[in-house]
Amino acid sequence: xxxxxxxxxxxxxxxxxxxxxxxxxxxxxxxxxxxxxxxxxxxxxxxxxxxxxxxxxxxxxxxxxxxxxxxxxxxxxxxxxxxxxxxxxxxxxxxxxxxxxxxxxxxxxxxxxxxxxxxxxxxxxxxxxxxxxxxxxxxxxxxxxxxxxxxxxxxxxxxxxxxxxxxxxxxxxxxxxxxxxxxxx
Amino acid sequence: xxxxxxxxxxxxxxxxxxxxxxxxxxxxxxxxxxxxxxxxxxxxxxxxxxxxxxxxxxxxxxxxxxxxxxxxxxxxxxxxxxxxxxxxxxxxxxxxxxxxxxxxxxxxxxxxxxxxxxxxxxxxxxxxxxxxxxxxxxxxxxxxxxxxxx
Numbered sequence: 160x161x162x163x164x165x166x167x168x169x170x171x172x173x174x175x176x177x178x179x180x181x182x183x184x185x186x187x188x189x190x191x192x193x194x195x196x197x198x199x200x201x202x203x204x205x206x207x208x209x210x211x212x213x214x215x216x217x218x219x220x221x222x223x224x225x226x227x228x229x230x231x232x233x234x235x236x237x238x239x240x241x242x243x244x245x246x247x248x249x250x251x252x253x254x255x256x257x258x259x260x261x262x263x264x265x266x267x268x269x270x271x272x273x274x275x276x277x278x279x280x281x282x283x284x285x286x287x288x289x290x291x292x293x294x295x296x297x298x299x300x301x302x303x304x305x306x307x308x309x310x311x312x313x314x315x316x317x318x319x320x321x322x323x324x325x326x327x328x329x330x331x332x333x334x335x336x337x338x339x340x341x342x343x344x
Numbered sequence: 345x346x347x348x349x350x351x352x353x354x355x356x357x358x359x360x361x362x363x364x365x366x367x368x369x370x371x372x373x374x375x376x377x378x379x380x381x382x383x384x385x386x387x388x389x390x391x392x393x394x395x396x397x398x399x400x401x402x403x404x405x406x407x408x409x410x411x412x413x414x415x416x417x418x419x420x421x422x423x424x425x426x427x428x429x430x431x432x433x434x435x436x437x438x439x440x441x442x443x444x445x446x447x448x449x450x451x452x453x454x455x456x457x458x459x460x461x462x463x464x465x466x467x468x469x470x471x472x473x474x475x476x477x478x479x480x481x482x483x484x485x486x487x488x489x490x491x492x493x494x
Contacts, residue, residue, distance in 0.1 A: 166454045169455075170455065170456045173456070174347075174456075179348065180347065180348045180349070180455065181349050182348050182349055182350035182451070183350065184351035184352075184353050184374075185350065185351065185352045185353050185445050186353065186446060189450060189451045189452065192452050192455060195349075203349060204349065207366065213365050213366035213369070214366060214368070215369070216366060217365070217366035217367060217368070217370035217373065218369050218370065218372070218373040220351075220370055220373075221369075221370050221371075221373030221374045221376075222415070224374075225377045225381070225415070230381040230384075231384050231385060231388060233412065233413045233414060241413065243410045244413050244414060245414045260414060262414065262416070263416065263417055278452075279452075342388065344409065344412075
């Protein structure tokens, strides 16, 4: 059996359509990699049922491209703290499930994923933070200890297992273990 | 099958017709994120503490943490306060055309360009004097940036 690194696996998943890569906009640097599941690609590319959703997804795309461009990002490694961070590691930290926060405008959105390697994030699902959105077909996460958070984290782990059965996400103790140009909020 | 998504900014303003709502919102957020990044980089470069910044501009420290934690819908007054407090500078408006933005033809070295998309020929870029690009980010001969989703 030939060993494949997780980066090889990502390339393989991109080739078979299980993942896509969000590139930067024309002229922007391509400093970090964000791999997306087909559901997230649909959110970013449409078609959208109405203009409000189209606008919301346009902003979500810009927020995700911010990551890809290698811009400075504020991170929180401690669950339930520093809600202002751009991205945070969720409970339990050893599960290494993270969310990227796209807060504005309402509804605030959370994109769940895991770090496959330094500067390589695999984004898997998107959920509304506070208010249920029919177009996302997902219940609102609400408070940090809710069952919805728990289920979203579990779902993320399940998707990861199906994509990369032989690989774990990376583990770290500092922002620089996960992304360059990142700092603790 | 979508494999690599990139936005062509020039397409946004290529026609004289109405600009799609999603594109307008996307550009609003880019603008917001650009300003956040601009001020955050200055804050990190100067190495001042959030407490010092809060004191200088008479903000609550928690507000500084919130402002610097993630991009937000800052008012012009907030931008002014932050820029003065962080760097003793003022914002001088400047803009660029979304047309004629030259693409940067590199991608992370490990990432294989999808085969089902059209690649633009690589134009080697001379190394920058202050080269901040890591080896893995430098252009490679067989890669290019993709124009659009496949």
